[in-house]
Amino acid sequence: MSLWEYANPVKFIRTTDKVLPWVWTLAGLCLVTGLVWGFFFTPNDFRQGSTVKIIYIHVPSALMAINAWLMMLVASLIWIVRRHHVSALAARAAAPVGAVMTVIALATGAFWGQPMWGTWWAWDPRLTSFLILFLFYLGYMALWEAIENDDTAADLTSILCLVGSVFAILSRYAVNFWNQGLHQGATLSLDKEENISDVFWFPLLVCMAGFVLLFIALVFLRTQTEIRARRTRALLAREGQA
Amino acid sequence: MRALLLRDLMLAIRAGGGFGLGLAFFLIVTVLVPFGVGPQTELLSRIAPGILWIGALLACLLSLDRILALDWEDGSLDLLATAPLPMEGIVTIKALAHWITTGLPLVLAAPVLGVLLSLPVPAYQWVVISLAVGTPALSVIGTFGAALTVGLKRGGLLMSLLVLPLYVPTLIFGAEVARRGAEGLTVQTPLLLLAGISFGVIALLPFASAAVLRINLR
Numbered sequence: 528m529s530l531w532e533y534a535n536p537v538k539f540i541r542t543t544d545k546v547l548p549w550v551w552t553l554a555g556l557c558l559v560t561g562l563v564w565g566f567f568f569t570p571n572d573f574r575q576g577s578t579v580k581i582i583y584i585h586v587p588s589a590l591m592a593i594n595a596w597l598m599m600l601v602a603s604l605i606w607i608v609r610r611h612h613v614s615a616l617a618a619r620a621a622a623p624v625g626a627v628m629t630v631i632a633l634a635t636g637a638f639w640g641q642p643m644w645g646t647w648w649a650w651d652p653r654l655t656s657f658l659i660l661f662l663f664y665l666g667y668m669a670l671w672e673a674i675e676n677d678d679t680a681a682d683l684t685s686i687l688c689l690v691g692s693v694f695a696i697l698s699r700y701a702v703n704f705w706n707q708g709l710h711q712g713a714t715l716s717l718d719k720e721e722n723i724s725d726v727f728w729f730p731l732l733v734c735m736a737g738f739v740l741l742f743i744a745l746v747f748l749r750t751q752t753e754i755r756a757r758r759t760r761a762l763l764a765r766e767g768q769a
Numbered sequence: 770m771r772a773l774l775l776r777d778l779m780l781a782i783r784a785g786g787g788f789g790l791g792l793a794f795f796l797i798v799t800v801l802v803p804f805g806v807g808p809q810t811e812l813l814s815r816i817a818p819g820i821l822w823i824g825a826l827l828a829c830l831l832s833l834d835r836i837l838a839l840d841w842e843d844g845s846l847d848l849l850a851t852a853p854l855p856m857e858g859i860v861t862i863k864a865l866a867h868w869i870t871t872g873l874p875l876v877l878a879a880p881v882l883g884v885l886l887s888l889p890v891p892a893y894q895w896v897v898i899s900l901a902v903g904t905p906a907l908s909v910i911g912t913f914g915a916a917l918t919v920g921l922k923r924g925g926l927l928m929s930l931l932v933l934p935l936y937v938p939t940l941i942f943g944a945e946v947a948r949r950g951a952e953g954l955t956v957q958t959p960l961l962l963l964a965g966i967s968f969g970v971i972a973l974l975p976f977a978s979a980a981v982l983r984i985n986l987r
Contacts, residue, residue, distance in 0.1 A: 662934040666927075670917065673927050682984040683917055687931065690913065690977050694935045697966070701938040704959070705945060 534611035536754045543747040550744040557737030565730035572727075581639040583731060587738035589632035592660065595625025595742065599667075600692050603685030613750065615681035616757070618688065619671055620749030624742060626664035633657055652702040653710040659698045663691045677757065770854060770862055777866035781835075791828040791871040792878055798824040799882040810887045817886035818947030821896055824882075825875045826907060826936055830929060832871050833911040836863050837919045837982070846919075850986050856979035864905075864912040864975070872904030888951070895950025899963060903943035906967040909974050910935050916981040939966055 533539045565583035572579035602618035605611060636654065637647045648654065670687055674680035802820050803813060840846040849859050879900055880893050888896065914932035918924030942963035949956045 659934055659937055662930075666931040666934060669927055669930055673918075673921055673924070679920070679984055679987070683981060686977055686981050686984075687917060690935070690974070694938065697938040698934070698941075701941040701962075704962070705941045 531609070531611070534609070534613050536613055536758075539613050540751055540754060543751060547744060547747055550740055550747070554737055554740035554744050557733050557740060561730050561733030561735075561737050565727075565734060569726055569730060575643060578639055578642050579727070581635050582727065583734045585632060585635040585639060586731060587735045588628045588635065589657070590735055591738050591742050592625055592628040592632050592657070594739075595621050595628060596660065596663070596688075596692065596695070598746070599625065599688050603688040606681055606685050607689075612681075612757075613754065615685065616753040617746060617750045618685065619681075620753055621742075621746050622664055622668050622671070624745050624749070626661060626668065628738075628742075629657060629661045629664060633661070650706055651710045652699075652706055655702045655706070656695075656699045659702075660695055663695055667691065770858055773849070773854070773859065773862050774866055777863065778869060780839075781866065781870040791832045792874045794831050795824045795828040795875055795878060796882065798827060799885055802886070814887045814889050814951075817883060817888040818892055818896055818951050819944050820886060821879050821882060821888070822900070822903075822940060822944040822947060825872075825879070825900055825904060826940055828875055829871055829904065829907045829911055830932060830936075832867065833915045833928060833932065834918075834925055836867050836912055836915045838915070838924075841919045846982075847986060850983075856983055857975045860912055860916065860978040860982060861909075861971075861975045864909045864978075867912065868905050868908040872900075872908055875904060876900045891953055892947060892951035895956055896947045899943045899946035899950070899960065902946075902960065902964050902967055903939050906939045906963075906970045907936060909970045909978075910939070913974050913978040913981065916978045916985065919982070920985045939963065942966060 533542060562583055566580055569580070571577050599618040599621050602614045602621070605614040606618065633654070636657075640649070641647050667684060667687060670684050671680055674683060799820065802816075806812060806816070837846065840849070850856065876897060879896050880888075883893055883896060911932055914928045914935070917931060918928040921927065942959045945959040946956050946963060949959065
């Protein structure tokens with residue numbers, strides 16, 4: 528019994544079929560609990576008023592926007608090294624989810640920034656690097672769509688993912704150098720004195736767990752879809768030959 | 770390797786369309802900017818370093834599809850791939866040829882165009898130096914993009930989408946060197962970072978480009 532057994536598409540679909548309802552349920556539970564708790568049962572911030580509640584969507588989606596790319600990186604590496612098709616398809620499946628998370632983070636950030644900073648958008652390092660991350664997602668998805676041969680597409684996109692990761696990190700530090708920002712620094716670290724207050728922290732934690740579970744569920748589902756779509760195409764091709 | 774470099778340079782110069790085109794594009798962009806933002810000297814001289822950098826970057830981008838696409842179409846890329854030269858060497862030479870035919874003329878033309886944009890006097894040397902240090906990185910990164918999209922019918926737009934985000938760090942540091950030079954500030958830190966990017970990219974990215982090209986030729 529090893530992890531690599533799930534590289535078998537049949538095994539992968541069978542297992543995820545069993546797991547998916549649980550993940551969906553847990554994700555829904557966490558999201559409903561976290562959001563309801565956050566929106567209705569936490570006090571307003573003494574300075575930010577009720578806008579502080581945007582945090583329950585903004586922070587988890589930003590978290591998943593970055594981690595989705597990380598997951599794609601790992602899946603791409605697995606594809607390059609061990610050539611498991613499920614891995615390549617999982618990377619492909621994660622990209623649109625990650626891109627949407629990036630958009631959500633940017634949009635909620637804009638809604639939050641308007642009342643707090645007096646502007647929808649500022650060329651702040653964090654905002655800018657998120658925009659660049661979004662461009663990377665776009666390029667990655669466009670390359671998948673553009674190439675017809677599945678294996679070639681998987682190879683090229685995984686190398687793009689590797690190179691893109693390096694450049695995304697480079698850009699992150701470059702924009703830091705380029706402009707000082709409005710965005711606050713980390714306030715969710717575990718080891719710092721001055722953190723977000725516990726009242727906001729616990730519902731936020733539940734929301735983050737909900738977003739992680741939601742992401743897992745979506746990626747599983749989309750990977751299944753990709754596997755089935757590819758199987759259908761293979762069947763159709765065989766019919767055409769016969 | 771030298772033969773390949775010479776061949777690429779010859780082709781670029783004699784076959785027409787490649788060599789002067791990037792330069793002409795650079796000129797056009799620089800001429801269009803004052804029409805767009807107005808002819809006030811102080812405004813132009815403030816944005817001149819950035820305009821020159823963006824113009825150079827776009828001119829580089831425009832000529833990228835020539836690096837590999839023509840050789841791909843007539844099959845000489847397949848021949849090169851079977852030659853004893855390693856693929857890494859081929860892509861490095863291709864990037865070098867691209868830099869000599871596009872990057873170097875841009876570097877040399879930048880001061881002339883700086884006059885059009887009333888670039889401040891202390892900025893001239895820094896614009897030239899930053900372009901000289903930064904454009905090799907643009908060529909190498911661009912070769913990677915060209916290798917990614919070489920097999921595609923209409924890869925041009927896709928290549929821009931892939932390459933431009935990769936250009937961001939180079940552009941930031943390059944424009945920062947030029948801007949600081951224009952304002953008379955110290956340029957050491959961004960210049961070193963820019964050189965670091967260039968050297969790092971030259972050292973590492975040909976491996977990725979070669980891997981990508983091998984996949985595309987499979």
